[in-house]
Amino acid sequence: KQEVTQIPAALSVPEGENLVLNCSFTDSAIYNLQWFRQDPGKGLTSLLLIQSSQREQTSGRLNASLDKSSGRSTLYIAASQPGDSATYLCAVRPGYSGGGADGLTFGKGTHLIIQP
Amino acid sequence: EPEVTQTPSHQVTQMGQEVILRCVPISNHLYFYWYRQILGQKVEFLVSFYNNEISEKSEIFDDQFSVERPDGSNFTLKIRSTKLEDSAMYFCASIRDRGDNEQFFGPGTRLTVL
Numbered sequence: 001k002q003e004v005t006q007i008p009a010a011l012s013v014p015e016g017e018n019l020v021l022n023c024s025f026t027d028s029a030i031y032n033l034q035w036f037r038q039d040p041g042k043g044l045t046s047l048l049l050i051q052s053s054q055r056e057q058t059s060g061r062l063n064a065s066l067d068k069s070s071g072r073s074t075l076y077i078a079a080s081q082p083g084d085s086a087t088y089l090c091a092v093r094p095g096y097s098g099g100g101a102d103g104l105t106f107g108k109g110t111h112l113i114i115q116p
Numbered sequence: 117e118p119e120v121t122q123t124p125s126h127q128v129t130q131m132g133q134e135v136i137l138r139c140v141p142i143s144n145h146l147y148f149y150w151y152r153q154i155l156g157q158k159v160e161f162l163v164s165f166y167n168n169e170i171s172e173k174s175e176i177f178d179d180q181f182s183v184e185r186p187d188g189s190n191f192t193l194k195i196r197s198t199k200l201e202d203s204a205m206y207f208c209a210s211i212r213d214r215g216d217n218e219q220f221f222g223p224g225t226r227l228t229v230l
């Protein structure tokens with residue numbers, strides 16, 4: 001059974017710092033990996049999706065990397081801002097059925113606070 | 117930009133009552149999902165739905181749960197006899213087709229069972 005772990009569980013840093021959030025998964029047979037942002041009491045906003053054949057994806061100040069063989073992904077946030085404060089979730093889709101209908105397995109998230 | 121919508125945003129019900137949570141997926145999407153998140157815990161997959169039938173379901177999705185696409189736009193999750201432990205945030209998600217990997221999530225319905 002796939003297990004997704006995110007470290008650290010919480011992080012508080014001053015504005016302007018670059019930071020790295022970590023995600024690990026136990027079964028490397030994934031179809032893709034998706035990073036989400038969740039604000040308190042709100043839904044999930046997709047940030048980046050990395051296909052199993054890719055090594056990284058970038059969107060603005062965000063960069064996500066994937067090392068499928070070692071079961072790891074990182075989300076790099078450059079020049080952090082108070083508006084980045086949220087919980088960041090990592091989720092993987094199993095690869096055995098070729099994608100499509102499969103449900104995602106989520107980590108518990110990293111609760112990030114950017115101090116002004 | 118198209119988005120997944122969910123109603124109601126908050127539902128309060130008594131234990132043992134039936135509830136129906138509603139979702140309107142993005143209009144040209146073909147695969148639909150329900151997830152739940154108990155307060156302080158991980159988001160958990162419940163069920164996926166394609167071509168008017170369940171594609172996959174988790175062990176959480178027992179006989180108390182059912183899903184339906186009653187018309188061309190709505191996708192519903194029914195809980196027949198709610199329990200206290202069903203209190204959670206329920207998220208609907210959709211993707212366009214098999215080759216489209218990014219799941220788009222709705223804002224969620226907070227279900228409170230008293």
